Amino acid sequence: MKSKLVPVLLGAAFGLAAATAASAATLDDVKGKGFVQCGVSQGLPGFSNPDDKGAWTGLDVDYCRGVAAAIFGDADAVKFTPLSAKERFTALQSGEVDILSRNTTWTMGRDTSLGLNFAGVDYYDGQGFMVRKSLGVSSALELSGASICTNTGTTTELNVADYFRANKMEYEIVAFEKADEVVAAYDAGRCDVYTTDASGLYAQRLKLTNPDEHIVLPEIISKEPLGPVVRQGDDQWFNIAKWVLFAMINAEELGVTQANVADMKNSDNPEIKRLLGTEGAFGEGIGLGNDWAANAIGAVGNYGEVFDRNVGPNTPLGIARGLNALWSKGGLMYAPPVR
């Protein structure tokens, strides 16, 4: 028995030592397995949420489909891993997912000490508060002494602490691991206030027993730039993640949509030609075909279409473009040119 165990253990140890030299070329791994593994939330309407047929929908989901389309020309070459706020970074660090598109706030700490890179901002958000209308509260500054429900391990928890301390207000935090429990506890009256990113408040309000009895207070107490995240140390993959997002934003600016992307390939506008790969060879720079952007836009549409489809005014969430409008229309969405 003993003599059998020794080689097994030694083999395992050497195997581990050998495993060190893996990862790095994420694109090759992704091409090898034939799909992109994308980390999403456990269910946030508008951002990443399974529909009644079990298919994932949402802004974060569409971004991942765009990445898959850019690589494979197939928006369905993607698998989704639902992750809690706590699990998300470890899942990305360990290689369980290739890209994390899970309404994750870009902060300096996360960008620099987790071995991760934020590929850009696909939604400019800020933290807000939701209360029952019956409380008669009209400003967050009237919330002293309130019980507040939120998620653990989010920037939200820290922002609340900062905001209440800065305004010298008392509060009691009730922090749950899963968003569903936060909503259930708030709905059951455990808390006076539910706080998370404003987009999340509109999304989660739909899950309450009587959504109309709750209002979102006007104060936005933090900057929450949400965006996709990749591992550090693989610049090629990082570039793909960045440029798929930029392509979607540029497409909106240039008027390229899901419907007209095929016709637009014949456009005379050199900017559109470069974006859609009929001029230049920009796809090569990121290790993809030159029609990478055309594929992504053909699959999910431009940024404006994705926004409107998932969270826009005509969806149950009914969120206005606001900060997320193009820079040319008074918003913050601005992408470097394809050139």
Place this chain on the structure above:
Amino acid sequence: MAVQHTIPAESARASVFYDPKIRGIFFQLLLIAAVLFFGYSIISNTIVNLERQNIASGFAFLDTTAGFSIIQTLIEYSEESSYGTGLIVGFLNTLLIAFIGVILATILGFILGIARLSPNWVISRIAYVYIEIVRNIPLLLQIFFWYFAVLRAVPSPKNSVELPFDIFLNNRGFVTPRILFESGSGFAGIALLIAIAGIFFIRGWARKRQEATGEQFPVFWTAVGLIIGLPLIALAATGFPLGVDYPELKGFNFVGGMKITPEFMSLLLALSIYTASFIAEIVRAGILAVSHGQTEASHALGLRNGQTLRLVVIPQAMRVIIPPLTSQYLNLTKNSSLAVAIAYPDLVSVGGTILNQTGQAIEIIGIWMVVYLSLSLLTSAFMNWYNQRMALVER
């Protein structure tokens, strides 16, 4: 040994190679080396990989400001405290729930186990139904049930249920007045300690006297008198240096007083009710293991039912009960980590928050494992000691 001496020198050298004992030691050493190498390569691999991926490592983060608030703290803690302090707060909350949970589960479990064996058909059926229902429903579901069922049933702070002595019950918790100990009340504390020491002394004395003379002494009532009386006398002597902090409804919540959160209550209820059902079965098994002849003999000596149970059956049953009871205590402690589901800030919940804020998963998980392992080992060490004390002493 004598045989070896007769073997020629050359084959003696060869026999070192074939000596089963030396071979054994050699392979043991080889195994240890392999295990050490295995451990070393895991650790060094981890460190190298973390560095290569630019992920922060080490325990320096424990001194960094936490920046988040915790709803229930047994020690001083604010947003400006360090992550390390936060972890200690979480650890103490785990200890609190485990300690009270173990006591409640034991009491409830013993009552149920004995009720299960009651000759009264109704009582034994009630205990049976309780045990079968509770122990067959997953604990997490029970925690959710207690949390959300209780939350829905209890009114908001403005419509609190008012109980006597300024005690309020609402969906933010159970609010009671808090007694403030002002300077001079330390004497009462000392008096309490003296009372406890006195009780142990009197108990020993009473037992010796009963063994010698057969006379009984009312130890229980003396103990009650001492534990209430002595501190009261001390308080009276120092002029009652006590204040009361009454809870008051201000704005959204009650301010002042003492508050037991719904998270704590529902976790405690779920853990103790669940574990009690297992303890009840252990107690039943233990009592059934004591031969019926013991009960009959005890009755023949003229002991009443209660005395028979307390003095004859339970002490013998304890020998069967304690070892499985230990594992139930360990289960309860470990199950308390389900707290994370309902926002009770135990070690896992607070640790999880820190893990997410700092991203140092390996360190935090390491701390969790070390803490739960040492808690479990300590509990079983204590129970082993108790088991030895209760074991049959052969004369």
